[in-house]
Amino acid sequence: MQTATIQLKQGIGYAIEENGVTILNNRLHKSEFISYPDAAIWLVLARNNDLKVSQKMISAILNLEKNKCNNYINSCLNNWKNYFLFNG
Amino acid sequence: MANLSLTDKCNKQCTYCFAGSGNNNTNNAFMTIDLFQTALNYLKRSGIKQVRLLGGEPTLHPNFVNFVDIALENNFEIMLFTNGLINAKTLKYLHELPLGKLKVLMNTIHPNEKNNSGQKQQEKTMKLLGKKLIVGVNIFNESQDLLYLLDYIQKYQLKNEIRLGIAHPILGKQNAYLHPKQYKTIGEKVLALKIKVMKYNTSLTFDCGFVPCMFAPEYHNILRNELKNTGKCCEPILDLMPNGKFISCYPLSNFHSMNIKEQSTSNEIKQVFNKQLEPYKLSGIFPYCKTCSLFNNACNGGCISYRIQRFKIEYQ
Structure with a gap:
């Protein structure tokens, strides 16, 4: 079975701040700020291609059981669909 | 303010150079007299009274003296940025110009x-x-000594002013630059220099990129004059290159550029550049800029080139 992967779309960058992450959309010349805890989810997703691994990490960080955690991640990804590319 | 880069040729090899010289590749390009005249017209249209000549080493331009003459005939004042390695003939010419003009x-x-x-x-x-x-x-590094500058002023009876600049990263190049982590060490050295020069009524001028948090808050009062605009001056300067292209500033020379046009003014060009830089202004040079009470108030977050680079690093 193919593993679901996730990666940042081309032209998307981010900078880690003390209180969150600043997201840059280089193609649209736009940026936005995401504060914690969503910023922590962003960082895990942006740095790990394997979605299942990211789900496990986030579940441990937020101390959420699997289904609740996946719902939380999905709601974040729904807001960030312009930034991430999904496969599988 | 606008700078005219007469040439990228230089007779020094500074590792920090953000002017396209030093360890960076140069084309030994020279501004043509037609372009210089176009540039003067642009300065007039923009209401700018000072011609700021830089390079490379601007005095290496074969028509340097001619350019200065033309600018003076057009009632501009001249500000020359040089490494001081000027040939005897040109030096004599500069010596003979009136004090108020140069x-x-x-x-x-x-x-x-x-x-x-x-x-x-x-x-x-x-x-x-x-x-x-x-x-x-x-x-460009934290071990640099600054105290010798006052000795030069006294020994050679120079203008009672010292300009301090920070070497910034040139996007896409590998120049030596002062990393923001080193800013506080340099802040202490600048403070020591300030205490030394205060006795002699010598002023310090900070170039772009200085930020208030380089200096411990208890010393801000000593540096109150220098700190008035510190942290707020990172705006496109507009440097016109020998090839007729405007850039925001040297560190952003690979980021964006625009050809000089017959009718454009300084404000119009700045507007275009500022729009392209806007998304990066949400971040400062440090991760803690976002939580600093001065951010977007008394400080805009330091050199935009470094702020852009923070995003680039995270790209990979």
């Missing part, structure tokens, strides 16, 4: 610098230009 800003070589081959020539330049000359230094 200011020379010379980047100094430290007396103890290992490769100080140009120092004798710099001494000649300081001796001859006297009150027309402001000494300056580009700071």
